Amino acid sequence: MFEATAATSVRRVNWAPLAAFWRSHDGVVLSVLLLAAVAWASYLFFGTDDFYVYSMAVEGNLAVPEQEIFETSGLDGQSIFWIDPQHAAEVVARLPDIKAAEVSCELPNRVTVRVEERQAQVVWQWQDRQFWVDDYGVVLNPRGVLSEALIIQDDSPAPPRLGGRVDAEAVLAAQQLHDLRPQLRAVSYDPNRGLVLESQTGCPVYLGVGGDMASRLAIWEALEADLRKQGIRPAYIDLRYPQRPVYRQL
Numbered sequence: 001m002f003e004a005t006a007a008t009s010v011r012r013v014n015w016a017p018l019a020a021f022w023r024s025h026d027g028v029v030l031s032v033l034l035l036a037a038v039a040w041a042s043y044l045f046f047g048t049d050d051f052y053v054y055s056m057a058v059e060g061n062l063a064v065p066e067q068e069i070f071e072t073s074g075l076d077g078q079s080i081f082w083i084d085p086q087h088a089a090e091v092v093a094r095l096p097d098i099k100a101a102e103v104s105c106e107l108p109n110r111v112t113v114r115v116e117e118r119q120a121q122v123v124w125q126w127q128d129r130q131f132w133v134d135d136y137g138v139v140l141n142p143r144g145v146l147s148e149a150l151i152i153q154d155d156s157p158a159p160p161r162l163g164g165r166v167d168a169e170a171v172l173a174a175q176q177l178h179d180l181r182p183q184l185r186a187v188s189y190d191p192n193r194g195l196v197l198e199s200q201t202g203c204p205v206y207l208g209v210g211g212d213m214a215s216r217l218a219i220w221e222a223l224e225a226d227l228r229k230q231g232i233r234p235a236y237i238d239l240r241y242p243q244r245p246v247y248r249q250l
Contacts, residue, residue: 049109051080056111063117063143064097073103073113080109089113096163097140122174123151124166125186126159133160135175137168150178151186152195169209170194176213194240199224201233208240216242223247 053075058066070076072095073088085103092101092113100116120132120140132140133152139160152174160166173195178184188196194208199220207216216239223245227234238246 051108053078053080053083053109053111056113058113058115060115061117064095064115069095069098069113069115075111080105080107080111083111094163096138097143120146121149122146122171123149124154124160125151126154126156129159131160131162133166133171135168135171137165137171139164139166150174150184153186153188155188155190167191167194167209169211172211173207173209173213176211177207177217180214180217193238199234199237203234203236205237206240212242219245 054077056066056070056073056075058069061069069092073092075083075088083103083105085105088103088111089101092098092103092115097118098115099118102114104112104114106112118134118136118138118140121135122133123142123146124131124133124139130142130151132142132146134140139162141162152170154160154166167189170189174187177187177195190196190206193206194210195206197205197207199205201224205220207213207220219242220237220239223237227247232247233250234247235250236248
């Protein structure tokens, strides 16, 4: 009987030359790899649309359209990496109708804007133009219909400016006046005399501005009754200083 055996020989790989090359050129190789990684990342971040902003989520807006806020922000087409959220919020808050804004960013290209809108309280009319005005006297864009709001007819020589301010004390006085006389639809405003109404006899009554309209209306009623008893017809009644009411006889 014969028995045969086969012997297999294994060749060993000599890694020594490769290791020596790496030791002698490790700085160059590492630099090339790092450069390649940076180039790839740069292409990924700036050479594709994945990290660029083309829309945003807007929260808290009722009157101001989302598109208007987005266009105002100036973020359309911007890289997410170059956006300064604080600056973007300041830009959005410059809209007359926006009281405050907050901007946040998330990778890859999500931008969220949270806004607090100003609340219109009265309609401010100058000649045939109408504006909305909030509690602080800030002039807003009229958007739709402000139902049952008091109209303040401004007799100033120049119109108010969007985003500017009118007399906030006049707005406060008009709100109080409307609460006291809900049937009242309009009141005149004179920059020097404040709110102006017309008496039953047709004479102007200067109510001024401020927060004590109830006392002024009471003084007006009492003074007018007293004048009727005396048969006096006034040319005007001035209640800007309620502690010293003034009238002028025709």
